[in-house]
Amino acid sequence: MLGVEGDLVIRAPRAIIDGREQSAVVSVRGGRIVAIGALDTFSGKGSQIVDLADDEVLLPGLVDTHVHVNEPGRTEWEGFDSATRAAAAGGVTTIIDMPLNSIPSTVTVDALRIKREVAAPQVRVDVGFWGGAVPDHLGDLEALHEAGVFGFKCFLADSGVEEFPPLDADQFRTAMTETARLGALLIVHAEDAGTLAAATPASGRVYGDFLASRPPTAEDVAIAQVIDVTRETGGRSHVVHLSSASALASLRAARAEGLDVTVESCPHYLALDAEHIADGATSFKCCPPIRDHANQDALWAGLAASDIDFVVSDHSPSTADLKQFDAGDFGLAWGGIASLQVGLPAMWSAARERGHTLADVVRWMATATADRVGLHHKGRLAVGADADFVVFAPDEEWDVDVSALHHRNPVSAWADHHLTGQVRQTWLHGIRITNDSAPGGRLLTRGQR
Numbered sequence: 001m002l003g004v005e006g007d008l009v010i011r012a013p014r015a016i017i018d019g020r021e022q023s024a025v026v027s028v029r030g031g032r033i034v035a036i037g038a039l040d041t042f043s044g045k046g047s048q049i050v051d052l053a054d055d056e057v058l059l060p061g062l063v064d065t066h067v068h069v070n071e072p073g074r075t076e077w078e079g080f081d082s083a084t085r086a087a088a089a090g091g092v093t094t095i096i097d098m099p100l101n102s103i104p105s106t107v108t109v110d111a112l113r114i115k116r117e118v119a120a121p122q123v124r125v126d127v128g129f130w131g132g133a134v135p136d137h138l139g140d141l142e143a144l145h146e147a148g149v150f151g152f153k154c155f156l157a158d159s160g161v162e163e164f165p166p167l168d169a170d171q172f173r174t175a176m177t178e179t180a181r182l183g184a185l186l187i188v189h190a191e192d193a194g195t196l197a198a199a200t201p202a203s204g205r206v207y208g209d210f211l212a213s214r215p216p217t218a219e220d221v222a223i224a225q226v227i228d229v230t231r232e233t234g235g236r237s238h239v240v241h242l243s244s245a246s247a248l249a250s251l252r253a254a255r256a257e258g259l260d261v262t263v264e265s266c267p268h269y270l271a272l273d274a275e276h277i278a279d280g281a282t283s284f285k286c287c288p289p290i291r292d293h294a295n296q297d298a299l300w301a302g303l304a305a306s307d308i309d310f311v312v313s314d315h316s317p318s319t320a321d322l323k324q325f326d327a328g329d330f331g332l333a334w335g336g337i338a339s340l341q342v343g344l345p346a347m348w349s350a351a352r353e354r355g356h357t358l359a360d361v362v363r364w365m366a367t368a369t370a371d372r373v374g375l376h377h378k379g380r381l382a383v384g385a386d387a388d389f390v391v392f393a394p395d396e397e398w399d400v401d402v403s404a405l406h407h408r409n410p411v412s413a414w415a416d417h418h419l420t421g422q423v424r425q426t427w428l429h430g431i432r433i434t435n436d437s438a439p440g441g442r443l444l445t446r447g448q449r
Ligand SMILES: [Zn+2]
Pocket: 066, 068, 098, 314, 315, 316
């Protein structure tokens, strides 16, 4: 008999392990999982024993590889304290911070050092960093790679902030040639600038006009470019926040060819749709936009077929004034949706309605994300993995009160949504995170544990 014991022992009548729900006892020493056994293998020895209720499921902490923290420089939008409090409350124990919307952008080693210094004393979950690939700093990619960023983000169209310009076709090829040489991941905001320029620019309160300003073809054309350059360079690429399902066929074909290209989508594309967005409701503005219900059905089919690899929040907060609620003008409003704390219940609510299991959600939001950035010791309940846990009540229903979330600003497309599934506890490295606990998160470096 295993005789499971440890510093911390969690007895879970329900847990997601090896892709399915089962009962288990999970033992932790030194912040890592050291044993997993059947409930009746527990030896009775443990300095701290936690028993989960029958309506609770033990999950690995989520790994969200697409979060805009914005500190330093735009801390009034979100900072490391508020972002990592929200993450913990939402069951996310690891985030990878995007290189833009903070000032400076993470496009040099110096900027990375500044971010790490600002983040270090504040973080309540583990935090890694993406670097940025912008026209004037393609020569900095190698040094940033050596400094431990998890890869590089670039745009093929305007990013929304002037200090993070997009790459043109030649610069994009140069960037991927370099990341291919380094073995680094290049993650791409894939909307084509030329296609967007040819559309009527967004202005006014009509959501349909905003949708028409960012058509699916903008994504299709840009993703075709990503695939071509991936093939040409032998690089590793990833398409962020896929909104239009029309590009899935070409991505599927690229993978069948053996190209190393992956793609993510987000809860707002999978659980919200254009038919339910009122004119003037700029809390729903994001780029690419939330499209119609038929497209959403096709995205779910893509997830079910593993044509979409994983799901991340793309938490992109701002202050209320930037959302221009009085004017309700989709041309003027900031594009971005704050969702870090509600991503898990939002996805679970939609997934269960479509017949998916909690194990599917864990694969999409924890295991697959962790694996793509090389964090194979996170995103799973397995011996040797970090003891990052979520105690989730999958049947508990609640309404989102944005002012009660830890997000810095009470602004979100998820305001007042009725969701199913609530995070009751979050643990990091075997220690429970509470509102009052000291910041216990670590700064992560690619390739190191
Ligand atoms: Zn983003």
